[in-house]
Amino acid sequence: MSRPEVRIKDLHKSFGDNHVLRGIDLEIAQGEVVCVIGPSGSGKSTLLRCVNLLEEPGAGKVFVGGCEVTDPDVDIDAVRRRIGMVFQQFNLFPHLSVTGNLTLPQRRVLRRGKAESARIAAEHLARVGLSEKADAFPAALSGGQQQRVAIARALAMGPEVMLFDEPTSALDPELVGEVLAVMRMLADEGMTMMVVTHEMTFAREVADRVVFMDGGVIVEEGRPEQVVTAPRHERTRHFLSRLL
Numbered sequence: 001m002s003r004p005e006v007r008i009k010d011l012h013k014s015f016g017d018n019h020v021l022r023g024i025d026l027e028i029a030q031g032e033v034v035c036v037i038g039p040s041g042s043g044k045s046t047l048l049r050c051v052n053l054l055e056e057p058g059a060g061k062v063f064v065g066g067c068e069v070t071d072p073d074v075d076i077d078a079v080r081r082r083i084g085m086v087f088q089q090f091n092l093f094p095h096l097s098v099t100g101n102l103t104l105p106q107r108r109v110l111r112r113g114k115a116e117s118a119r120i121a122a123e124h125l126a127r128v129g130l131s132e133k134a135d136a137f138p139a140a141l142s143g144g145q146q147q148r149v150a151i152a153r154a155l156a157m158g159p160e161v162m163l164f165d166e167p168t169s170a171l172d173p174e175l176v177g178e179v180l181a182v183m184r185m186l187a188d189e190g191m192t193m194m195v196v197t198h199e200m201t202f203a204r205e206v207a208d209r210v211v212f213m214d215g216g217v218i219v220e221e222g223r224p225e226q227v228v229t230a231p232r233h234e235r236t237r238h239f240l241s242r243l244l
């Protein structure tokens with residue numbers, strides 16, 4: 001395994017007396033694709049959100065690219081620049097064109113100039129196959145196109161790691177494939193990715209490793225063919241049997 005890009009050590013998180021993450025240990029190597037699966041409420045979103053400090057971890061440590069995210073003195077903005085996140089709800093800015101969605105964060109956060117941010121936006125729109133939608137507004141796009149714009153927007157920031165939280169769960173079934181195809185391309189290009197998903201075909205074919213979470217702990221992890229096809233734990237078997 002090459003050097004870990006993401007390192008999570010004994011991570012705990014509670015909301016009030018709801019102890020949601022109960023000691024998560026996970027390392028993700030550079031270029032590795034890890035799919036996180038598990039029942040609703042098991043803490044998958046909270047785990048992702050703790051990696052980029054959308055939630056403040058209660059205890060434990062998170063490192064991204066060698067930098068400790070959980071260090072109280074950390075520059076949160078600097079950390080977030082290294083981490084792209086894509087949500088189930090695409091969260092595009094509705095009042096901005098597709099290009100505006102891609103340029104605004106580059107200009108605000110990275111202080112890139114107008115021409116440079118537009119050039120980089122165009123580059124990433126082309127990667128997700130949406131060059132012809134550059135001037136469209138989000139409302140005029142299908143859900144699959146909106147999600148591809150959201151991915152392009154994250155990529156335009158030059159992240160070292162991409163986090164995906166159920167990126168296809170809000171999509172009509174016929175639009176899922178185009179989003180998964182973009183994610184597959186990123187994986188093939190060597191992007192480090194942590195993907196919460198219920199798409200078992202994607203997990204089987206694209207993930208280097210599958211992590212099954214339940215009740216705030218990692219119950220089992222391993223190669224996808226092992227975890228998805230021949231799970232060792234009853235809880236994993238039960239979860240998978242309900243998906244199929």
Ligand code: ADP
Nearest residue numbers: 015018020038039040041042043044045046047
């Ligand atoms: P998953 O993504 O696996 O469905 P979540 O991480 O969203 O699980 O939620 C895990 C638990 O944490 C749930 O019990 C949920 O109600 C609770 N939870 C998540 N976010 C919050 C929050 N912001 N405030 C209070 N409780 C939360």
Ligand code: MG
Nearest residue numbers: 044045046165
């Ligand atoms: Mg979730």
